[in-house]
Amino acid sequence: MTSNARKNIIYSAVLLVVIMAVYFWRSNQAGETVSEVVEVTTGKLTLAGKTMGTTYNIVYLDEANRDFQTSIDSLLVVFNQSLSTYVPDSELSKFNLGDTIDFKLPYFLPVLKASKAVFEKTGGAFDPTVGPLVNVWGFGPVGAELKDSTDINLLLKLVGFDKIEFDEQQLRKKIPGIYLDFSAIAKGYGVDVVGEFLIGKGIENFLIEIGGELVARGVNEKGELWKVGVNRPEESANASELISIIALQDRGMATSGNYRNYYVKDSVKISHTINPATGYPVNHNLLSATVLAKDCMTADAYATALMVMGTEKAIALDIALKEIEVFLVYSDSIGGFKTYASETLKPFLSFVQD
Numbered sequence: 001m002t003s004n005a006r007k008n009i010i011y012s013a014v015l016l017v018v019i020m021a022v023y024f025w026r027s028n029q030a031g032e033t034v035s036e037v038v039e040v041t042t043g044k045l046t047l048a049g050k051t052m053g054t055t056y057n058i059v060y061l062d063e064a065n066r067d068f069q070t071s072i073d074s075l076l077v078v079f080n081q082s083l084s085t086y087v088p089d090s091e092l093s094k095f096n097l098g099d100t101i102d103f104k105l106p107y108f109l110p111v112l113k114a115s116k117a118v119f120e121k122t123g124g125a126f127d128p129t130v131g132p133l134v135n136v137w138g139f140g141p142v143g144a145e146l147k148d149s150t151d152i153n154l155l156l157k158l159v160g161f162d163k164i165e166f167d168e169q170q171l172r173k174k175i176p177g178i179y180l181d182f183s184a185i186a187k188g189y190g191v192d193v194v195g196e197f198l199i200g201k202g203i204e205n206f207l208i209e210i211g212g213e214l215v216a217r218g219v220n221e222k223g224e225l226w227k228v229g230v231n232r233p234e235e236s237a238n239a240s241e242l243i244s245i246i247a248l249q250d251r252g253m254a255t256s257g258n259y260r261n262y263y264v265k266d267s268v269k270i271s272h273t274i275n276p277a278t279g280y281p282v283n284h285n286l287l288s289a290t291v292l293a294k295d296c297m298t299a300d301a302y303a304t305a306l307m308v309m310g311t312e313k314a315i316a317l318d319i320a321l322k323e324i325e326v327f328l329v330y331s332d333s334i335g336g337f338k339t340y341a342s343e344t345l346k347p348f349l350s351f352v353q354d
Contacts, residue, residue, distance in 0.1 A: 058194065061218075096273040133152070189296070207226045213255075216249070227246070231288070252298065257288030284310040285310070309339070
């Protein structure tokens, strides 16, 4: 047996112990991940619960009717223990309070690598170091409430992915005050982590959703591609009001929009999407951006980047990149809806009639 193989076996065993220990401790402390529903029909299981301040829904096909909810909940607890800003002693929270972090859990390094790639390909439109601005505009752990007057230009000095450095073992700040926020990529990554778990259990057909971010593999119980809806980008719309339906063929999908996550201050709507270049919430006609990619983490990051960039730049990026497909909804000059879809996505896209 090689040295690397022995290390992998030891690492897997340690991770399993950590998962179970943290799960039971968090369960006793009323932690973030909460099971709610397990519905079982022959060969099909439906799981539902809460995690990351939102809900999850999982459907998978398994002739043995195996119930993986406890394992999935424990996995998500450990995932939060790595990347949540809402868990005070998470790896991310410790890094934000300090200067360095040595990677103990397997989630921090992959999300950094993915973030760096999208940061570079979007010209900085996606940037997890935007955390100080997210907090001051009121969309961090404290909630949506504008803080006292703050010099945005001063905070901009703390923003920029080039202000951190990392290798395979450790993440370091180049200057004090850097604050990372992975809220624009973590749910998508969590979806992928659950998907990898199911694949490891021999599950080939599943649909996983956390807070609206999804990944689909294989087919549903009818032998058809999994179909998911895109909400109408209206403030008054409820979850059942859709503008389109997309058939997912082994893809991750994420949607970002400013039509619900906002607040009003002095008659001005403050959206949750902050432009890392200006320090201010975006203000343009792009209402929602749906992105499909090989994994949900990538889709999640690009969806946020497109909302920062606006309609024209989002379309230009779609044309330039082959790794994503996009569906955009934007407003016209008279307040109506217009849409744009990647050419390769159109065969999988259908519109809901009013």
